[in-house]
Amino acid sequence: MKPAPFDYVRPASIDEACAALAVEESVVIAGGQTLIPILAMRLARPARLVDIARIPGLAGIREEGDAVVIGATTRQVEAERSAVIAARVPLLARALPFVGHAPTRNRGTLGGSVANADPAAEIPLVLVTLGGVVVVHDGRTTQEIAAQEFVLGPMMTALATGALVVGLRFPVWPDRRIGVGFHEVSTRASDFAFAAAAAQIALDASGRCTKCTIGIGAATPRPVRRDALATKLIGSTLDDTDIRAGVADAVAELEIMVDSHASPDYRRRAAKALAVRALTDARDAARGVPV
Amino acid sequence: MKVELNVNNARASVEVEPRTTLVDCLRDNLGLTGTHTGCEHGICGACTVLLEGEPVRACLMLAVQADGYAITTIEAVAPAPGELSIVQDAFCETHGLQCGFCTPGMVLTAEALLRRIPDPTRADIVSAISANICRCTGYGQIVEAIALAAKRLAGSNLPRQVVPGEPA
Known part of the structure; x- marks a missing residue:
């Protein structure tokens, strides 16, 4: 588990970093928490690492x-x-x-x-x-x-x-009554998720949903927003039945990832349950109910 | 490449290949073999060291990335040769170790936790050590050790210092 040899450069500015990255086989290293395992397992063998971690102005x-x-x-x-x-x-x-x-x-x-x-x-x-x-x-x-x-x-x-x-x-949403929800499922805490859902909603004074966004990740090849679902929920009071029915439709048409870690059926069912939980948490938080 | 490191409050100049990880540099170039090499890809936590007082994986950092940071290894935890820190002593007393392979990482993780949260809940302790694998104890006694160390630190009149050279 030792990386193959590579060169290491530490550019002093963003422009220097871009020039260094234009050279073939160069990859960026910042925190290195994904890259170094990839190098150690020799899944990648770049010729050169460009360390951007200390470029002034890039953090904050x-x-x-x-x-x-x-x-x-x-x-x-x-x-x-x-x-x-x-x-x-x-x-x-x-x-x-x-x-x-x-x-x-x-x-x-x-x-x-x-x-x-x-x-x-x-x-x-x-x-x-x-x-x-x-x-x-x-x-x-x-x-x-x-x-x-x-x-x-x-x-x-x-x-x-x-x-x-x-x-x-x-x-940043300027709305006064905002709630968020985030859920994922994985084999153990800190491991890669099989499915994940994120939601943020805003309510007006009467408890009607004025803004809504919902995203699904991990089950899909890339994170995706479900805008049709969000549009459907805006204007509703986000009752459990609204959320459940909307999520079922939104998840049915998702392109689900296929790999050896979890079956597509499982990922789709998990994504559905997690999306319901994320929206429910977001609604309850915006209503002022402790989540 | 030549790298200037600050390990346990001492300056060290080492000549390493860019691909040398911090854990290999600590062990092979500086002879600090208390930091253990386990999985070498960031899963097990045996190579945990403190970087500016916070636990990090020494296998997920290159030695050439580490210059200028204050690095603390298990060798700096005991107050004097032949003595144990309060955390180390609590691990002994509660049987918080068997084979000892994960122990340096566990002790440093505990030292960093107790510095940030002097009165941790059980959930705080479990969350802190969840990144470190132990295959002997079943974790029960490790949680007990850290809780005992927290209690003893609260009642001790020793300066609260983990990173050597930093003010208590």
Whole structure:
């Protein structure tokens, strides 16, 4: 379990990093919590690692208008303990404890999780669910790519050669009565999920749903939003029967991942149950019922 | 490549290949064999060290990534040669170890937990050690050891210091 040899460079700026990444067989290392096991198992043998972890300005959490922007190399533990994330992006705060386990969150980064695009990863699921954006720099220009268009499939993204994820933009809902829910199922705590669901809703003063978003991950090759379901639930009072009926339809048409870990039938049933739970939690939290 | 490390509050200059993990560097270059090599892909937690006081996998970090960080290994936990820290002593007393392979990682994880949460609940303890595999004890006595250590630390007049060189 030793990686094959590679070169190691540590660029001082984003532009230097992009130049280094334009050289063939170069890969980014930030926290390394996924990359190093892949190297140790020799599933990949890159010629060169480009370490972006210490580039000034790439880490940090800042509020920007109606969004919170998280720098690519911000460690997961920092977001987990951030008061800004807890108050402004509660769905991310709810999901972060499910990401790996504490020692990997101490090193793992948010940008790395999205750039890696593991179907079971929680952070891309939250970003897709909220309609967030991946900020990418290619050495010349900075581009914003909708998360849903960025994550293309298992470990596949729209990131071009020589381009670098520099940040994630999470939309903030200004609504007063917001609730979130996040559920996943895995063999053991901290292991890869078989299915996951994330939901965020807003209620008006009368308890009617004014905004709703629901995302499914892990069961699917990439995280997906169920916008037709959200549209159906907006305007309702989110009764249990509304949620159950809507979720059943939304899950029936999902493209489910096939692999040796869990059967497609199981993943679909799990996704359905978890989506119901996530929406129910979100509704109850917005109503002020302790979850 | 040449790397300047700060391990247990001592400077060390080592010559390593970029592919050398921190755990291999600690063991092979610095002779600090208390940090154990288990699965070498981030699952077992035997190689846990503290980086700036927080537990990390030394097999999931390259030595060349580690310069400039304060690294603490199990060798720095005991207050003096032949003595045990309160946490180590609690592990002995409650039979929190059998073969001892996971113990350095467990002890460092416990030290970091008790520094951050001096009065942990059982759930806090279980959550903290859930990233470390033990194949002997069944975890019951390890949870007991950490709870006992928390109680003793609360009643002790020793300075609360885990990372050498940091103010208590």
